[in-house]
Amino acid sequence: MATRESSETNRMVSPETGETLMRGVRPFTVTYKGESMIVDLPGYYPPSDGQGVHVGDDMAAVDAGLRALKEKIDGVPAPSTIRRMRTKLKLSQREAGSLFKVGENAFDKYERGLIEPSGPTIQLMTLLEKHPELLDELR
Template sequence: MTMRTSSDMPDHMVSPETGETLRRGTRPFPVTYKGETIVVDLPGYYGESDGDGVLVGDDMKAADEALRLLKERVDGVPTPDTIRRIRQKLRLSQRDAGRVFKVGENAFDKYERGLIQPSGPTVQLMALLDRHPDLLEELR
């Protein structure tokens, strides 16, 4: 199944609920996690009123990324970009990182695509190796 991107979308659609013509655009959307908030421009189809819109394809991507950033800021759960940065800093392939961290050869692929989050101990080890990359040799 191929996900349509915002650039592939028509500029308007009819609301399936109200019959109103909705136009492609963005609206400010607050994403809140444990009392912290980030406001993102959420793409979608919106009517003239401030009512609900219709989100399709990857429209929620901005909100998902904001939530990941908040989880990193509040709970220390690294975003996929942070995980990739640490792995590359350590000069490890995804498979090698999986072996070193004892999480399976495909785990880092899934972490970096945002499909799953690493466990607490894996997060702690990543943070430690980010600050002290020289410790990597001891793990091998």
């Protein structure tokens, strides 16, 4: 059975049960390597505590939570951290990709969360954030 969304964007018919789901936000626990955080997960939910349906960018909250935990635990910078580091160094995405020898479009992909930078790239970004004067030596 196909999911049917009503003309009112705050309602949807459940593809499994046929009941009307209402647009809302519920807490969701994201866990990574034994650490957890709670994020607000938008979706279409039944009046009871049943399963919700998530569409479009609804899962972005879970992705952001997972990236925050990976940054905290593994030191893998989140896309927003990468953007902040790059702009602090006054580099365009293309300049950063060329300077770091990772390709012209790599920083676009890092900052959109499509791929994660390699360990050496993370280390170099972290070093340059602490010592921006070393940027001239790389050039």
